[in-house]
Amino acid sequence: MAEVVITARGVTKQFDGLVASSNVNFEICVGDTVGIIGPNGAGKSTFFNLLTGLYIPDSGTITYFGKDITKMPPHDRVGLGIVRTFQLVSVFDTMTVLENMMLARIRFDGTYGKKRFFLRNLLKSREVDGCMKALDTIGIAGKCDVKVSDLPYGKKRELEIAIALSMDPKLLLLDEPLAGMSMVEITEIMDIIKGLKSKLTIVLVEHKISKILDLVDTLYVMHEGQIICSGEPNMVICDPAVKECYFGRDNVCY
Ligand SMILES: Nc1ncnc2c1ncn2[C@@H]1O[C@H](COP(=O)(O)OP(=O)(O)OP(=O)(O)O)[C@@H](O)[C@H]1O
Ligand SMILES: [Mg+2]
Structure with missing residues (x-):
């Protein structure tokens, strides 16, 4: 069973x-x-x-x-x-697709803890690979550099699912x-x-x-x-x- x-x-x-x-x-x-x-x-x-x-x-x-x-x-x-998405899409419009992914990923990564960080440095880190993999699974890897405000609502929802997937x-x-x-x-x-x-x-x-x-x-x-x-x-x-x-x-x- x-x-x-x-x-x-x-x-x-x-x-x-x-x-x-x-x-x-x-x-x-x-x-x-x-x-x-x-x-x-x-x-x-x-x-x-x-x-x-x-x-x-x-x-x-x-x-x-x-x-x-x-x-x-x-x-x-x-x-x-235990990972969820929300009834109202919850992503940051002013950031790119990949930046949204990275922010969510490091937020739950203990190694970053309470340290200060710069997003531009994170975008060169190996964390990017995991994020790109999740975007690829959802089929929006090609949109990684697009600002979220430029995405249609459906793609924002897909991004939210990709963020959830990136958290294993x-x-x-x-x-x-x-x-x-x-x-x-x-x-x-x-x-x-x-x-x-x-x-x-x-x-x-x-x-x-x-x-x-x-x-x-x-x-x-x-x-x-x-x-x-x-x-x-x-x-x-x-x-x-x-x-x-x-x-x-x-x-x-x-
Ligand atoms: N934080 C809160 N404070 C006060 N009431 C709340 C709170 N959260 C939910 N409720 C109330 O609990 C009830 C259930 O709400 P809930 O959002 O869980 O319903 P739902 O089934 O998800 O509805 P919908 O299909 O409209 O999303 C509602 O009457 C709602 O107003
Ligand atoms: Mg509800």
């Missing part, structure tokens, strides 16, 4: 009385691709923030390869291979990778994710359910902070509770 990568057990997080994550149980095994869907405000990004350490749960535990990481800070989790993830978390993309860009990003599927363990949050049904091995549905259904994707989307949370009780077809 495949080894379990990350688990959440009874994970709860409240914001001033609003229960954004309610007793969530979740797990993913090595090599699997899991999707999380759910209406706006369901708690999907909150759950990612809990898995990656941006939020600490009020109760419950998170383990990573059997180790309790519930209270571990985000940068330490990155060091262990074991577990890659993608928060709405298809959000705001044109149809052509969606096809490109989907091809990238399909390519990564055979190499990595992936969790992705996505609203465009039809695009990910054939991609994910397991689908979880969140609603009002709770996991209301999980399992084989095509079974899950036929579940009455899932239909109800998207379309309301009156529109559920049994």
Whole structure:
């Protein structure tokens, strides 16, 4: 049986009385691709923030390869291979593609620690090779010297995935990778994710359910902070509770 990568057990997080994550149980095994869907405000990004350490749960535990990481800070989790992208693309517009890569890479490299550094020196270092490799995997190595503000949104998203890859993830978390993309860009990003599927363990949050049904091995549905259904994707989307949370009780077809 495949080894379990990350688990959440009874994970709860409240914001001033609003229960954004309610007793969530979740797990993913090595090599699997899991999707999380759910209406706006369901708690999907909150759950990612809990898995990656941006939020600490009020109760419950998170383990990573059997180790309790519930209270571990985000940068330490990155060091262990838990790497994410954000719902809103988070890259620096005023820098080039390669500079963005380098900045992210040294930020998590202990050898740089709190030392001062000059980006122009880093661009001559051997770190460049790792960054170029990640850009090549995503197919944007040819854009390494382009200023990010000159890139279309889809390429910025691809850069963000390349940055994540440069951190040697074991577990890659993608928060709405298809959000705001044109149809052509969606096809490109989907091809990238399909390519990564055979190499990595992936969790992705996505609203465009039809695009990910054939991609994910397991689908979880969140609603009002709770996991209301999980399992084989095509079974899950036929579940009455899932239909109800998207379309309301009156529109559920049994
Ligand atoms: N830092 C915070 N402070 C207060 N409330 C928060 C915070 N983060 C999330 N919430 C609330 O928690 C709930 C879940 O939000 P979350 O962003 O996790 O939803 P989501 O499923 O990712 O939604 P979307 O599909 O729109 O991205 C929302 O009601 C949101 O307003
Ligand atoms: Mg979200």
